[in-house]
Amino acid sequence: MSEREVLELLRENARYSTADIARMTDLDESEVATAIDDLEAAGVVQGYQAVVDWDELEEERVRAEVELNVRLDRETGYDDIAERLARFPEVTALRLVSGDYDFDMEVEGDSIREVSQFISEKVAPVPEITQTVTHYVMTSYKENGIEFGDGEEDDRLSFSP
C-alpha cells in the first residue's frame, strides 16, 4: 500500500526528494528510498523523464501518431513486429490497441520531412505492415497527466476568511 502511495507521488513529480515524499506519507526517508529501489528493481518504475511542452521551445520538434495495420502469418506474431519497430530510436511509444487498427505508434523527429521519411522508408516496408496512417501532432494540451498552457493565474484573494 505504501509502495503504491510512493508510486503515485513519483508519477505526480519524479523529482520529489525522498525527504519530500517522506513528509507527505507516514513513511520515513529510508523506507521511501527502499520502496523506490524495490519499484525500480521490480521493473515497475522503468525510468524517469521530463514532461516537455515542445511548443514552448524555439527549435522545431515534430511528433506524429501513427496507426499501423498488420497482417500476421504463422511465423510472425504481434510481439515480433513490435520488437522490430520498438528498436527504432524515432519511435517513442508503441502500443498494441483494440479497434480499427493494430498498433498505435508515436514518432519524433526534427522535421516533418524526417518523420515522413522514417515512416515511408523504415516502417512501411516492414513486410507485415499493410497500412500506415500518420497524424502529425499540431498542439499538445496535456502530456503524462500534466496540462499545458500558460499556467492559469491563481486569482483568489491573497487573504480570505
Place this chain on the structure above:
Amino acid sequence: MPLDLSDRVQTVPPSGIRRFFEIAEERDDVISLGVGEPDFATPWAARDAAIASLEVGKTSYTANRGKRELRERIADYVADGFDLEYDPADEIIVTAGASEAVDLAFRALVDPGDTVAIAQPSYISYEPGVIFAGGEVCSVPTSKADEFTLTVEALESAGADEADLLVLCYPNNPTGAVMSEAELEPIAEFAREHDLTVLSDEIYAELTYNGSHTSIATLEGMRERTIVFNGFSKAHAMTGLRLGYALGPPKAINAMNKIHQYTMLSAPTTAQHAAIEALDSCDEEVREMVAQYDRRRQFVLSRFREIGLDVFEAKGAFYCFPEVPDGWTAEEFAEGVLREEGVAVVPGDVFGAGGEGHLRVSYATGLNDLREALDRIETFVEEHV
C-alpha cells in the same frame, strides 16, 4: 446628519486582515497561504449541471427553502455520511453559503442582550454576526494544551453557563482541530445542563483526516437544541457558487426561513443545480481532493517541525496552526514573512481568543508553491530567530 450609521455596524471593527492585504498588493511574487478556500475548481460534472440548467433557462427563484430535490439529496448525504437524520420537508434550509445560514440562525435565535458563547479561535464571522443580531459575545478560548478542543473547564471559566447559545466549529478554521465523540460528550452535557442552544458549523466535516466526523447533534438529547451548518464551499470546491445549508428542528428552520424569504427569497438557482449533481456524482473527486489535502497537511506539518516552529497536529479542514517563535507577536511575524519573503499567512489573533502567538497557514495551495513558501519561511526564521 445624513448617513448616520447604526451603532451595531460601528461597533464591529474592520477586518484584521485588511492591512496585510495592502502589503500583499505591493509585491507580485506573493505565495499566499492566507486563503480560506480550495485551490481546486468545482468538479466538472457539477459545473456542467450548472451550465445545462442555464441553457434550458432554469433561472427563476426556487422554493424558499431550496429545491425539494436538493433538500432530499442533502438529507441522504448527511444521513449516510454523518448519521444526521433530517426531514427535507421542514428540517433543512438551503442558503446562500453557510455564511447566510449562520447569520439567519443568529437573527432567528438571538434577542438583544442575549449572550452567545463562541469557542475560539474560530471563523471570523460569528462575532460580527452576533453583534449585528444585537447579542453579546462571550469568548471561550481554547488552547494548544487541549489540542484546541473545547473543554467544560474552558466553558466554565469563561462564564458560558450563563450564555444562551454556544457556537462550535469542528473541524476548526483556523486551527484544524477536530473533536471526537468522547470530547463532545461533556460539551453536550454542559449544553443540556445549562439549556444552551448549539450552533455547530460543520462545513469542514468531509475534510477530516484519519478519522470520521462526529456531529454534536447526534449525541443524546442534542438534536432538539442544535442547528448544524454545512455547505458546498469546501469539500465540493464551490465557494463562488454560494451554497450552504442548515439542519435543525422545524421550529428553528421555519424561523430562519421566515428571515430568508424576506431577505434572500431563495439561494442561487444555478448553484442548486450544481449542488444536486455534486452530491449525485462527484464523490470520487471529493475523495481525490481530500487525499491531496491530506498529503499537503503532512508535508506542511513536517516542514514546520523541521523549521523549528512548534505546530499542533491539525486533523481537519485545510489549515495548520504553528506557533511563532518566542519574542514575536503573530502580527509581527506574519508581517515580516510577507514583507521580506512574500509569503502571506494570517496572524492567529484575528480569529479571537486563544489564537494569539499562532499563524493560520492554509494548505489549499499546490505542493510546489507550498514547498517554496515553506523554504522562504525557513529562510526568514534562520535570518531573524
